[in-house]
Amino acid sequence: MRAVGFRGNGGVEVLEELDLPEPVPAPRQVAVRVAFAGVNFAEIQHRRGEFGAPDGPGGVDIPGLEVAGTVVALGAGVSGLALGEPVAAYLPAFGVLKDAGRLREGEDVLIHSAAGGVGFAAAQLARELGAGRVYGTTGSAEKIPYAAELGYDAVFLREGFAEQLAEVTGGRGVDLVLDPVGGPIREQSLTMLAPFGRLVAYGDLGRHEQWTASVWDLWKGNRAIAGFNIGDLARRAPEQIGEYLAEALRLLAAGRIRAGVTETLPLAEAAKAHQLLETGTGRGKFLLSLG
Ligand SMILES: NC(=O)c1ccc[n+]([C@@H]2O[C@H](COP(=O)([O-])OP(=O)(O)OC[C@H]3O[C@@H](n4cnc5c(N)ncnc54)[C@H](OP(=O)(O)O)[C@@H]3O)[C@@H](O)[C@H]2O)c1
Structure with missing residues (x-):
């Protein structure tokens, strides 16, 4: 072999x-x-x-x-x-959205690393599952046109994504974030969740220090974090x-x-x-x- x-x-x-x-x-x-x-x-x-x-x-x-x-x-x-x-x-992307992320019809989704292997599949599957608007981020500007062709409603540069997402959603944010990056991106993404929004952590691309979320903040902000590991x-x-x-x-x-x-x-x-x-x-x- x-x-x-x-x-x-x-x-x-x-x-x-x-x-x-x-x-x-x-x-x-x-x-x-x-x-x-x-x-x-x-x-x-x-x-x-x-x-x-x-x-x-x-x-x-x-x-x-x-x-x-x-x-x-x-x-x-x-x-x-x-x-x-x-x-x-x-x-793996199907389980990230449906089971870990509890995606429901009409809900808005943000997918980090939108042009990667999982991101590509997740964007399409989110549509299949009836998602509302599907947003993505990439680490560099060159990838934005490629990712945009995959059917995202909008793709942002990851640096500064929170301001842009807030703008296009009128400050509401999204119902679900798929996050394989971690660190400050995970922390910022949590603040972009609409009420009862979920963030699914399923990777550590950024190799950041482990960051611990505050249960107090989750409780006070009607937010949840889920893990997904195949x-x-x-x-x-x-x-x-x-x-x-x-x-x-x-x-x-x-x-x-x-x-x-x-x-x-x-x-x-x-x-x-x-x-x-x-x-x-x-x-x-x-x-x-x-x-
Ligand atoms: N939990 C599970 O069960 C499970 C299963 C499969 C995959 N995963 C995870 O899902 C993630 C995506 O996997 P994939 O195979 O589809 O890979 P991928 O998204 O194609 O991975 C490469 C991309 O990651 C992004 N990235 C962000 N930060 C990076 C950094 N510090 N160094 C290098 N790349 C970085 C880059 O795109 P940008 O332009 O967006 O930065 C890069 O092109 C990985 O974290 C993987 O471990 C988890």
């Missing part, structure tokens, strides 16, 4: 191509021959050591959360999947991820949403995909091809 992994944490130079034994599925597992793997920002954090040192077999970690391919081996007790069947792993769901409620994925694939097949793939690179160029995400210069979603 070809893979890209790392034996120690660090920059992209720790990534190495590996030739590993074919995995044998344990009971209730399947083996998938991967055709394409999505690159998720969480993999950069994994490589940098933010989730701990490598502890995989042989001291090697193979990052990766999103795959599409075909089933090539079935473990004991697997039902509902057949050899040769095309399969895909998860798309890793926890995968451990404690994996069937929930299956439901998100099935719904997202149904919308994709019906042509209601688009996959935001901006670049497909061969597996050997995984480091380039990491660099694009890590430096914040990329847009949309990056795939690695294993074909």
Whole structure:
């Protein structure tokens, strides 16, 4: 099996191509021959050591959360999947909006990092779920036209977004904020919530110091913070991820949403995909091809 992994944490130079034994599925597992793997920002954090040192077999970690391919081996007790069947792993944005964010029809949403992989999907899914106005932010002005094409009602530069959002909403703010950035952006976003508004924290792109919200402020301002973490769901409620994925694939097949793939690179160029995400210069979603 070809893979890209790392034996120690660090920059992209720790990534190495590996030739590993074919995995044998344990009971209730399947083996998938991967055709394409999505690159998720969480993999950069994994490589940098933010989730701990490598502890995989042989001291090697193979990052990766999103795959599409075909089933090539079935473990004991697997039902509902057949050899040769095309399969895909998860798309997290659906759960962020509906379950963590409790989005209801007509509500206004603000999506930070609007032109990224999750942002691209979240904007479309918010529309599908009947959101009212959908706003976004990006870290640089060059990305605003790209993000605007994704169907946002307005996209702002993240620096100074609060003033602009206040202006376009007449001071009301929004009902839901999706925040993968953290730090001062999280703090400012909370102040932009309309009554009973929710902020969903699901990333730490800015690598800010942990910030603790004041329960007093939440109480006095009718505001709420929710967390969303697919890793926890995968451990404690994996069937929930299956439901998100099935719904997202149904919308994709019906042509209601688009996959935001901006670049497909061969597996050997995984480091380039990491660099694009890590430096914040990329847009949309990056795939690695294993074909
Ligand atoms: N909790 C979960 O279950 C879960 C699941 C999947 C992903 N995530 C998180 O969701 C976020 C988005 O993931 P993604 O894979 O779709 O990545 P992405 O949004 O495509 O990530 C790259 C973008 O992040 C933005 N960014 C903001 N601050 C940054 C910084 N300090 N350094 C580098 N980039 C920065 C940049 O865009 P701007 O122009 O907007 O700055 C950059 O282009 C990540 O935090 C990821 O960990 C969480």
